[in-house]
Amino acid sequence: MEGVDVDDRKKRLKEMEEEMAALCEMQAKVESHIRHRQVVQKWSPPIQDTVKTNFDGAWFTESDDAGIGVVIRNSEGEVMATMSEKILKPPSIEILELLAARCAVVFIVETRFHQAVIDAESVVMSLQSGGMEFARGRHIIKDILY
Template identity: 50%
Template sequence: MLAKQVWRLSHDTDSLFYKVFKAKYFPNRSVFNARSTTGSFAWKSILRSKNLIERHARWGVGDGKSIQIFQDAWLPNANDGRILFHRGVLAPDASMAMLIDPNSGWWNNFVARHGQQMSLVRSTTTSVKWRPPRENLVKINFDGAMFRESDGAGLDVVIRNSEGEVMAALSEKIMKPQSAELVEIMAACCAVLFSSETGFHNSVFEGDSTTIIKLLQARNVSHSQSGHILKDILSHLNSFQSCSFSHIGRQGNVVAYALAQRARLSFPLEVWMESVPPDISSFVQLDLRV
């Protein structure tokens, strides 16, 4: 019976039961991330049942957006379902979506270790690894993220030179738009504006949304959902001496992606000049590895 209540607290999000318990015991995350051991007898009983479920339950991967690589149990054959990994490569709260090509649904080329090497194969993205731009150009990676646990979203941009050095970075938390496509085109617009405002007018823009990159390359302003934003982007591009848009896989866009996930905890707008937050610097260094 208590196991059923745990199920309700993870799925029946419209019920009064869910809203009361969430507000009190796990306001910012799911019931499976709740750690408070104080509260009513009912809550303590639910916690005991939750712990039992956690020991035996496994996530179905799907698109990976709801699963944390290191924190959640998703490996079917492991004792506790969790992966062992070099935490210096990915952030402790990294999402499984980072390992999945959003277009094909297949694993990106990635090697994880859990007692033995697992080959995660096939990627259909244009590029996998981040590469610095040519001399006298900057490369601007951008990403947008929808936060499932709240009504927020993140827009994030990082600008790097031909040596791979960070020239500027931005993280902005906004109200969640109607679709993931809109948040991606808004991130692209943010990247163009930020590049212009920081004085970089010879730019290569990279994003991991194939749909948005194709719209930007085609200059397709007739797109009904995001055409007005695309018009704004094209208007701002008139001040650029040179610019281009290219697609890169999630692995090659990991700095912007990590910043987008970090926006959950950010103030509405944060900007860094010639640096990134300390918890993002390892991703910058990873991109520079040969």
């Protein structure tokens, strides 16, 4: 009986070693993929006498709140104006991004910057790829455009 028990243990130990090797290989692949996907984004200034506006939405999973933030910088990178707002969480992150874009447009108008560029790459990419909820966000998109 002892021989069978030792053999079973050896077999199980070998299986565990193989599983560990497979897990280590999988972890290495995942870490490699994560390192590959990490992209460093650098702020690029607008042309002279123009301001650039960046915006973002923050989704707070632990509450019914969300946040919107807007930053306006000049061509030297100096912060000219900022705003943030706590809002009730909208139905989706996509709608939150649209609300943040609309807030950025309104903020530019309110601060009276006449030459402004809005960095809306994430919203534009989502719109182009069909990722945005057109039915739910159509009225917000119309607000932004007009």
